[in-house]
Amino acid sequence: MAVDLTPRQPTKAYGGEGGAYYEWSPAELPMLGVASIGAAKLSLAAGGMSLPSYSDSAKVAYVLQGKGTVGIVLPEATKEKVVAVKEGDALALPFGVGTWWHNTADSATELVILFLGDTSKGHRPGQFTNFQLTGSSGIFTGFSTEFVGRAWDLKQDDAAKLVSSQPASGIVRLAAGQKLPAPVPEDRKDMALNCLEAKLDVDIPNGGRVVVLNTANLPLVKEVGLGADLVRIDAHSMCSPGFSCDSAYQVTYIVRGSGRVQVVGPDGKRVLETRIEGGSLFIVPRFHVVSKIADASGMEWFSIITTPNPIFSHLAGKTSVWKAISPEVLEAAFNTTPEMEKLFRSKRLDSEIFFAPN
Numbered sequence: 533m534a535v536d537l538t539p540r541q542p543t544k545a546y547g548g549e550g551g552a553y554y555e556w557s558p559a560e561l562p563m564l565g566v567a568s569i570g571a572a573k574l575s576l577a578a579g580g581m582s583l584p585s586y587s588d589s590a591k592v593a594y595v596l597q598g599k600g601t602v603g604i605v606l607p608e609a610t611k612e613k614v615v616a617v618k619e620g621d622a623l624a625l626p627f628g629v630g631t632w633w634h635n636t637a638d639s640a641t642e643l644v645i646l647f648l649g650d651t652s653k654g655h656r657p658g659q660f661t662n663f664q665l666t667g668s669s670g671i672f673t674g675f676s677t678e679f680v681g682r683a684w685d686l687k688q689d690d691a692a693k694l695v696s697s698q699p700a701s702g703i704v705r706l707a708a709g710q711k712l713p714a715p716v717p718e719d720r721k722d723m724a725l726n727c728l729e730a731k732l733d734v735d736i737p738n739g740g741r742v743v744v745l746n747t748a749n750l751p752l753v754k755e756v757g758l759g760a761d762l763v764r765i766d767a768h769s770m771c772s773p774g775f776s777c778d779s780a781y782q783v784t785y786i787v788r789g790s791g792r793v794q795v796v797g798p799d800g801k802r803v804l805e806t807r808i809e810g811g812s813l814f815i816v817p818r819f820h821v822v823s824k825i826a827d828a829s830g831m832e833w834f835s836i837i838t839t840p841n842p843i844f845s846h847l848a849g850k851t852s853v854w855k856a857i858s859p860e861v862l863e864a865a866f867n868t869t870p871e872m873e874k875l876f877r878s879k880r881l882d883s884e885i886f887f888a889p890n
Contacts, residue, residue, distance in 0.1 A: 535563055536561075537795060537816075538804070538806065539812035539813060539814035540556060541811050542555055542556050542572070542811075542813070543556075543560075546701065546703070547702075549704075549705040550577055550581060550703040550704045551575050551576035551580035551582070551642070552574075552575050553574055553575075553703065554572060554573040555573070555660070556571040556813055558658030563814075563817065564651075564658035565657050566658075567658075567817075567838065568651050568652035568657045569648065569650065569783050569836075570647070570650075570654070571783065571785070572647045573596075573644065573645065574633060574643075574645045574647070575642050576600065576642060577642055578638065578639040578640075579635065580634070580635045580704070580705050581633065581635075581703070581705070582703050583665070583698070583702060583703065584630055584664075585632075585664045586629060589653070589661075590625065590649055590755070590758070591625045591650075591660070592623070592647070592649065592753075592756060592760050592836050593623045593624075594621070594622050594623075594834050595622075595644070595645055596644040596645065597619055597641060597642060597644040598619060598641045598644060599617060599619065599636075599639070600616075600618075600633065600635040601615065601617065601633070601634045601636075601712065601713075602632070602633050603615075603632040603634075603713070604625070604631055607626075607627075607628040612630075612713075613719035614713045614714065614716050614719055615716075616720065617645075619728065620729065621725070622760060623724045623752075624756045625752075627755075630665065633645065646785055646834065648758075648783055648785070649756070649758070650756075667700055667702060669701040670698070672695045673695055677692045677695075680692075722750070722751050725745060727745070730743045734885055736888070737888075738888040739766060739885075739888045740763060740764055740771065741763070742761055742763050742764075744760075745759060745760040746759055746841050747840055756840070757838075758836045758838060758839070759780075759836065759839055759840050759841055760834065760835060761834070762787075762833075763834075763835070764830070764832045765791075765830060765831050765832075766888065768827070768888075769888050769889065770823065770825045770826075770886065770889075771823055771886060772823065772847065772887065773796075773823040773846070773848055774844050774885075775820060776818070776819070776843070776844055777819075778843050779819070780837045780842055781816065781817065781837070782815065782822065782835055783816075783835060783838075785813045785834050786809060786833050787834055788832050789826060789832055790808060790810065790831060791824055791826040791831045792805075792807055792824065793806060794823055795820050795821070795822045796820065796821045797817065797820045803820065808824070849880050850881055850883060852880070854877070855877070859873050862876070
């Protein structure tokens with residue numbers, strides 16, 4: 533039975549004065565469950581803080597808007613890393629990592645972070661499960677005061693008071709004047725890469741640009757087991773039809789702009805044709821071919837690929853398979869004339885991946 537690939541917007545899961553947490557559900561986007569991929573978005577108002585938690589899934593985080601701070605506690609670490617983050621930053625968060633996020637009290641914009649990750653080892657395929665360390669839904673609210681007191685070497689009354697002192701769940705707004713640790717510049721090393729400032733892996737004038745996250749520029753990607761990229765294409769430009777040739781799923785979030793997308797699967801069947809716009813998410817099944825054309829505003833998207841060092845095969849442009857296939861084979865395959873084969877081969881000799889409008 534065909535799976536619905538229609539792009540979707542997230543729904544609010546919880547929140548309050550400090551901000552909100554949104555998520556995509558496999559009930560509305562079935563491919564999340566098929567691919568065992570989770571997708572969520574955290575939005576923090578000025579002064580908002582996402583309380584310390586850990587997740588059942590390895591993730592890539594991408595800062596969509598604003599600037600702030602993230603605290604990261606790696607497994608078996610004796611000290612947290614406190615990293616300044618801003619729009620365009622990507623972070624790889626392996627299993628077992630504890631995090632907290634904060635938007636400064638004087639911020640003029642919300643801090644918005646996208647999370648995409650592998651839920652194949654999680655509690656619910658296609659959806660993250662986050663374990664809060666404090667608050668009304670915190671882990672220690674489930675333990676008896678005897679256990680908490682023994683664990684923390686506190687009297688039971690003190691343990692009960694400490695566990696119940698934070699009435700909020702997940703997200704809070706800090707009191708005026710309340711301070712958190714300042715970011716440490718050295719902590720940023722190997723933890724974050726800014727995709728808007730990084731060296732471009734592809735740069736096609738009037739076409740588009742790509743920055744690829746892999747084990748070379750963000751080492752923790754290897755532990756997460758995911759690759760990622762940020763793609764920006766110009767007005768009316770086209771992204772070449774192509775597919776991931778290493779059995780990976782492509783999970784794409786439209787950061788801004790809009791355009792059209794087509795996806796084709798086995799037997800030449802078009803399984804998706806629709807308009808896409810900022811804030812929507814869709815998934816391309818394994819080995820399916822996808823292509824996008826931007827509207828007048830251009831289009832920008834952030835994607836993860838379910839392998840740390842993805843390989844793509846393109847079906848148009850100078851690096852396409854058509855340029856590698858011999859003329860005789862191409863003639864036979866298309867059942868066409870030598871003249872048409874020469875015309876076909878003469879096109880897109882200088883174009884690669886992105887095609888500017890004629």
